[in-house]
Amino acid sequence: MxxxxxxxxxxxxxxxxxxxxxxxxxxxxxxxxxxxxxxxxxxxxxxxxxxxxxxxxxxxxxxxxxxxxxxxxxxxxxxxxxxxxxxxxxxxxxxxxxxxxxxxxxxxxxxxxxxxxxxxxxxxxxxxxxxxxxxxxxxxxxxxxxxxxxxxxxxxxxxxxxxxxxxxxxxxxxxxxxxxxxxxxxxxDPARHDLVLAVTSHTPHLIAYTMVGVADDMRRVTKSEVIKYSAAGFRDFTRIAASDPTMWRDVFLSNREATLEILGRFTEELFALQRAIRTGDGQHLFDYFTRTRAIRRGILDAGQDTAKSDFGRGRGAEPPAxxxxxxxxxxxxxxxxxxxxxxxxxxxxxxxxxxxxxxxxxxx
Ligand SMILES: NC(=O)c1ccc[n+]([C@@H]2O[C@H](COP(=O)([O-])OP(=O)(O)OC[C@H]3O[C@@H](n4cnc5c(N)ncnc54)[C@H](O)[C@@H]3O)[C@@H](O)[C@H]2O)c1
Ligand SMILES: O=C(O)C(=O)C[C@]1(C(=O)O)C=C[C@@H](O)C=C1
CATH class of the missing domain: 3.40.50.720 (NAD(P)-binding Rossmann-like Domain)
Known part of the structure; x- marks a missing residue:
């Protein structure tokens, strides 16, 4: 009816x-x-x-x-x-x-x-x-x-x-x-899709969920400083981590293999960065961040995002249509x-x- x-x-x-x-x-x-x-x-x-x-x-x-x-x-x-x-x-x-x-x-x-x-x-x-x-x-x-x-x-x-x-x-x-x-x-091909999306969408969501979860676990600061002094990086994570729980539960359960593969690689890289910080290896950090900056440039060149920053202030936003x-x-x-x-x-x-x-x- x-x-x-x-x-x-x-x-x-x-x-x-x-x-x-x-x-x-x-x-x-x-x-x-x-x-x-x-x-x-x-x-x-x-x-x-x-x-x-x-x-x-x-x-x-x-x-x-x-x-x-x-x-x-x-x-x-x-x-x-x-x-x-x-x-x-x-x-x-x-x-x-x-x-x-x-x-x-x-x-x-x-x-x-x-x-x-x-x-x-x-x-x-x-x-x-x-x-x-x-x-x-x-x-x-x-x-x-x-x-x-x-x-x-x-x-x-x-x-x-x-x-x-x-x-x-x-x-x-x-x-x-x-x-x-x-x-x-x-x-x-579907398998290729699932691997590519594990890199570009699924694992980034999991990382955002984790970071916001970590902040929430730090009860000392969560209720005040984390909200009040939230910096742009964290705010971007909170937007992603506000996504629908049912949808994302299903995404991870249904793309288990590819997500676990990318998470494994992510963890290895994270350990390497952690080590560079502990040992004071500034060159490693500098080279790494230089490489990742180029990825952002590639995304901008491909027209998949704009370079204008906003950070919630409305300053750099696109002019209204x-x-x-x-x-x-x-x-x-x-x-x-x-x-x-x-x-x-x-x-x-x-x-x-x-x-x-x-x-x-x-x-x-
Ligand atoms: N949200 C995104 O960013 C995004 C982007 C691309 C693709 N997708 C995919 O699109 C699909 C829908 O996501 P969405 O963002 O529109 O979610 P949504 O939560 O906005 O809408 C999903 C709808 O499906 C309904 N629903 C759930 N189970 C149902 C069932 N068994 N029978 C009938 N209806 C049912 C819900 O009530 C809801 O109305 C998902 O498969 C998701 O993976 C989502
Ligand atoms: O901008 C967002 O909120 C999204 O995360 C959208 C997004 C993504 O880009 O990862 C999330 C899941 C989809 O399947 C497709 C698009």
Whole structure:
């Protein structure tokens, strides 16, 4: 049964899909919906969330045409189903939607790990379905339906890891879906993806969680100095360590091998640095920090971040995007601006609000 029907998106430029079903309506599900609306990717965007509160929020915010109580009902009649739930829930959701998939339907996901998701999802899918896993390398520490915004994927990478035998037509459609959501797409082997992401995302998150945990353990200072005198490095760690506990528990449990491999290397390097500090080996420290500085330069040169520092002061932040001044997503449905309404023209979404408010680097 649906919560309500806001009407199919009409008069959009060349929709890629008739009906897209999003299973899971948190940060990534809602951001995808906003990005798809912006570009007129689908005639109809429907979704499923387990809680009535989330389904109601999705309809109130206006990023869905219909919200269903079950994943199976949302998937019925969809030409593509996007699994936007924590990676540990992917298998159960795949089992639930499998019987209601249309022949030839594409199933894709946005999970942060790929090998375990493929293992969990693929066995449940009927022969006629094409499974094309994907992972947008864009996110924030926020979660839930209110946290999404259309610009989240703009100029970020999305890695597609097609299962062996996935039809080229389905892979091309998933590629185009992400390109139209603003991302650049690369195709990668799932095991390679999991190793690369263990280096660039998963282990850094674990290190941030650890550092904030260490500070919290130091009860003497935590309640006052750690907060009051928090320096930029620690503040960056606290943002990362504020990320969703369910999502990250599942990431580490499902990318165990690669994360442990990188953590082992990390520990060795840490011991070497510890030794250099103890023995006063300044040359080792200087050479090491010179090498790591070059990595940052490479990221800036690749356009994956900006050199402008902010550190929460708002001084070096990007200038606000042209257009209406940023406002936060209103809690009161009546206060929603017309741009929030379903059927708003492509390009209009509340996303510019939270996205712009967070700044271009901070919102990612
Ligand atoms: N947050 C990020 O930075 C980020 C970036 C890229 C990919 N991802 C991946 O995207 C997926 C979703 O993450 P998110 O950030 O949107 O999380 P989120 O917490 O904002 O949203 C997840 C949603 O899934 C729902 N859910 C959980 N279990 C479910 C189940 N069994 N059935 C139906 N719904 C269920 C939750 O209620 C929630 O609404 C995860 O797999 C995550 O690894 C996250
Ligand atoms: O900016 C953030 O909050 C993120 O950590 C996003 C981030 C990452 O860059 O590591 C986290 C997990 C994802 O799977 C993809 C993106």
């Amino acid at each position: 649906t919560v309500g029907t806001a009407g199919a998106a009409a008069n959009r430029p060349s929709p890629l899909f008739d009906r897209v079903a999003l299973i899971g309506l948190g940060l990534i599900g809602s951001s995808m919906a906003w990005a798809m609306r912006r570009d007129g990717v689908a005639r109809e965007i429907v979704g499923h969330a387990r809680s009535a509160e989330t389904r109601t929020a999705a309809m109130r915010l206006g990023f869905l045409d219909a919200a269903y109580e079950t994943a199976a009902d949302a998937a019925r009649g969809a030409d593509i189903v996007v699994l936007c739930v924590p990676v540990g829930a992917m298998g159960a959701v795949a089992a639930e939607i499998a019987p209601s998939l249309s022949p030839g339907a594409i199933v894709t996901d946005v999970g942060s790990t790929k090998g375990a998701v493929i293992e969990a999802v693929a066995p449940h899918l009927p022969d006629g379905a094409a499974f094309v896993p994907a992972h947008p390398l864009a996110g924030t520490e926020h979660s839930g339906p209110e946290s999404g915004f259309a610009e989240l994927f703009d100029n970020r990478w999305c890695i597609v890891t097609p299962a062996p035998g996935a039809p080229g037509r389905a892979v091309a459609k998933v590629r185009e879906l992400w390109e139209r959501c603003g991302a650049q797409v690369d195709v990668m 042209p257009g209406p001044s940023p406002v936060s997503v209103p809690a009161d449905p009546e206060a929603a601006s017309p741009a929030l309404a379903p059927g708003a023209p492509p390009g209009a979404s509340p996303a510019s609000a939270p996205g712009a408010a967070r700044g271009s680097a901070g919102g990612r």
